[in-house]
Amino acid sequence: MSEVRLSGVTAGYGVEAVLEDIDLTVPEGTTTAVLGGSGSGKTTLLRVVAGFLRPRSGTIVVGGRTVAGPGVSVPPERRGVGYVRQDGGLFPHLSVAGNITFGLPWPRNRHHDRVLELLELVGLPAAMAERRPDQLSGGQQQRVALARALAPRPALILLDEPFSSLDTALRTTTREATARALRATGSTAILVTHDQDEALSFADEVAILAHGRFRQVDRPRTVYREPVDAEVAAFLGDAVMMAGSAADGRVACLLGSLPFQGPVLQGDVEVMIRPEQITLTLPGAGQVDAVVHSVAYFGHDAAVELDLVDDASHRVRARVLGMDTPAPGEHVGVSVAGPVRAFGREVFAATPSPSVARRRART
Template sequence: MSTVDIRGVTVGYGAEPVLRDVDLTVPTGTTTAVLGASGGGKTTLLRVIAGFLAPDKGTVTIGDRVVCGAGRAVPPERRGIGYVRQDGGLFPHLDVAHNITFGMPRAARRRGDRVEELLELVGLPAATATRRPDQLSGGQQQRVALARALALSPSVVLLDEPFSSLDTALRASTRDAVATALAETSATAILVTHDQQEALSFADQVAIMRGGRFSQVGAPREIYDEPVDAREAAFLGDVVHLTGHRTTDGITCPLGIVTARGDVPRGDGEVVVVVRPEDLSLSDSPGCPHGTVQDVDYHGAHAMVHVALADGTVVTVRVPGRHSPEVGEQVPVSVDGPVLAYPGSALV
């Protein structure tokens, strides 16, 4: 297996670069999720790594071999990479076995045991081998696409939003099967996604792409608990931005006096307080504000309760579904522990 090392990669489709001096290291045998909004350059980066697109500048190294840049351009088929597209890319006229063995040497294609081994690896029964893609569910098709990508034992697997077209239940089970298969092969993997929860739960490392660059790279917990700014915090999930004022006692804001996680600007200046639904509870505490329940989004196991405070500020509180209040009810809102805070007063 191999480390993927990307240094200074820039790609432009015209005057405006899509990727700007991108740096990223994916350690051997780990999975990195490249997370960002649609059209942000994520798939372009995969195409550069795979060899489908040459960068304007920069290098890509796989293991100890430079595969592009520095005067080299190794063809895609010689990079040791497996690629899984968003739509799977299976050949509709071939059965599963022939789809999986399509890129294999001719002698290896006759090995039914290899097909059976790969199907087992991605959690599909051996009988699947004789079925055509149109006889499979979307999740099964993506598992076959992964089996084909793993057929030549690649050192690196690239996954271009492979779960985005699947329904919620199927997406979760397919994602788990793919994660298990990657772990068993010890392949180095890069997943492109715009789904925050998918990135945080699937990967060992998350790289957030914004404006053609990585704004933050780190472990999932670090990315979620310590976003670099208020905008990134909002991108990672539901938040409310409040204007706060730094005082000797902490930070005053519409929720009362709160404490901040990490470093906060000193002095009496304004700060942006970022509050997530899990930071709040509908419990009474000294000095906490009260408000009126405006709306309740019921999700079964939990509910998102939107509460309007006396000054007009609306905050969202996550509660167990069976404990959700009624619309119009008066409720207390308490802050449970430190919150995120950043310099400035502009709400993003």
């Protein structure tokens, strides 16, 4: 399997660009999750890499071979790229074995051992080889789709929101099986998703795509704990944002004087606190006092909305263990664990490319 590099890629439809001068490197044998909202350009990115859409500028290199660039446009079937769609896209008239071997050389019946190898790899029993897709669950269909994509030993696997149509339990088990299969084969993969938990738990790196550009590409822990700006902080995971004032490595805000991460800043800043950093104590025992406004209970944990006693107009949100859930109306103390993140007040103002700005102006 092989490294993938996109350099200065611009692409779109008609006269408008969806992706603007983007760079991305996916190291060999790793998975990068491209995370973005609707209209951010995720699907366009996959189409360009797969060869279904030709970029207007820039180059795409897969395994040391340029597959798109000035004067170069390798057709999809010759790029060595496997594609797993959201719905699996299995051929209903073919058996599981027939689907898996569809892209392999004739005669396909000589690939029996490869079928069994791949079924074991994706966690399906050999007895399923002769079943039809309509005899499989949604999760099983997605595993067969992955096996089909892996069968020709491609240089790159593209995963187009492959778990989004599955229920919660199936999504988790299918995602885990997919991750194991990719690791076992040493595959290089790009996953596009709008599911933040999926991106953080599945990939080696997370690339935040917004307004046709990458805002940050880094390890999941770094992107979550050290977002580059307030927009990324608010987009990736839950975040409590408030104004503050920075001096000497600490920031003063409604929740007290707190240590902060990030560049050395002085004066007015934007403060980001993750809800799981906010801990609840007995009244008077925390840095500030608050009243529980509401509770959203999820079993394993709960989201608690809090009105600050000294500033009831500002509501903050904490994440607590399900067994420690307070009741609405209860008085609590509020403290913040660990350093927070601070940004200069010149917060990234969602500066889209001119073509993206024109498209938004019409909607």
